Amino acid sequence: MSTLENTPAPADAAGIALGYAPDVAAQLDADIAEIMSRYPAGHERSAIIPMLHLIQSVDGYVSPAGIALVAQKLELTRSEVSAVATFYSQFRRHPAGEYHVGVCTNALCAVMGGDEVWRAVSEHTGLGSDETSADGRISLERVECNAACDYAPVVMVNWEFFDNQTPASAVDLIGRLERGEDVTPTRGPETVPTFRENERLLAGFEDGRADEGIGAGESSLRGLRLAREHDWKAPTQEEDK
Numbered sequence: 001m002s003t004l005e006n007t008p009a010p011a012d013a014a015g016i017a018l019g020y021a022p023d024v025a026a027q028l029d030a031d032i033a034e035i036m037s038r039y040p041a042g043h044e045r046s047a048i049i050p051m052l053h054l055i056q057s058v059d060g061y062v063s064p065a066g067i068a069l070v071a072q073k074l075e076l077t078r079s080e081v082s083a084v085a086t087f088y089s090q091f092r093r094h095p096a097g098e099y100h101v102g103v104c105t106n107a108l109c110a111v112m113g114g115d116e117v118w119r120a121v122s123e124h125t126g127l128g129s130d131e132t133s134a135d136g137r138i139s140l141e142r143v144e145c146n147a148a149c150d151y152a153p154v155v156m157v158n159w160e161f162f163d164n165q166t167p168a169s170a171v172d173l174i175g176r177l178e179r180g181e182d183v184t185p186t187r188g189p190e191t192v193p194t195f196r197e198n199e200r201l202l203a204g205f206e207d208g209r210a211d212e213g214i215g216a217g218e219s220s221l222r223g224l225r226l227a228r229e230h231d232w233k234a235p236t237q238e239e240d241k
């Protein structure tokens with residue numbers, strides 16, 4: 001191998017100027033290049049969502065430096081990048097905890113006890129929605145429907161599902177996270193990754209854990225079984241005419 005091939009890639013000057021350490025800036029540069037390469041030439045701006053997740057995987061939120069870096073890479077203004085970051089609720093505007101806990105209080109979860117779950121975890125942690133504990137371990141958020149209504153009321157930790165929660169089970173879950181214990185979601189990986197680890201996954205960098213744990217739960221599969229038993233099928237395009 002030549003000397004040139006052994007030389008580490010140069011750190012991204014823009015990232016350094018924005019306050020990133022040289023090694024972090026270089027990694028960001030490489031990761032952003034990979035994300036942008038997934039899109040056809042001329043459509044690189046479509047990479048903005050995974051790029052914002054990448055920024056969260058590094059900074060724990062969509063930081064001002066991250067917004068500036070994404071804007072520069074995609075030749076957008078900072079306000080255009082901010083507009084996207086503030087539109088989607090998965091993007092944080094200040095640092096999330098290592099474990100970001102979302103309690104769904106949308107219609108069905110509320111009917112099934114989501115408000116009581118929220119009150120219990122908020123009281124236990126002393127945190128309101130969109131607040132982070134002083135030690136940076138836990139952040140709380142009231143979240144909108146997570147498309148898991150068949151398991152209401154639902155709590156999410158770093159976007160992993162904890163189904164059919166009660167105030168007691170949700171407080172127990174947070175207590176375990178506070179004590180540094182591993183927790184296992186109802187569906188998904190065997191243990192909950194940290195917020196930053198899952199944000200890197202959402203940026204499109206596989207963590208090799210896709211086949212861990214339970215994929216679809218019983219409530220979701222019940223409808224599939226019924227459809228098969230009764231030979232129910234989705235209408236074809238021809239039948240729709």
Ligand code: FES
Binds near residue numbers: 105107109110154
């Ligand atoms: S209302 Fe809570 S997951 Fe749908």
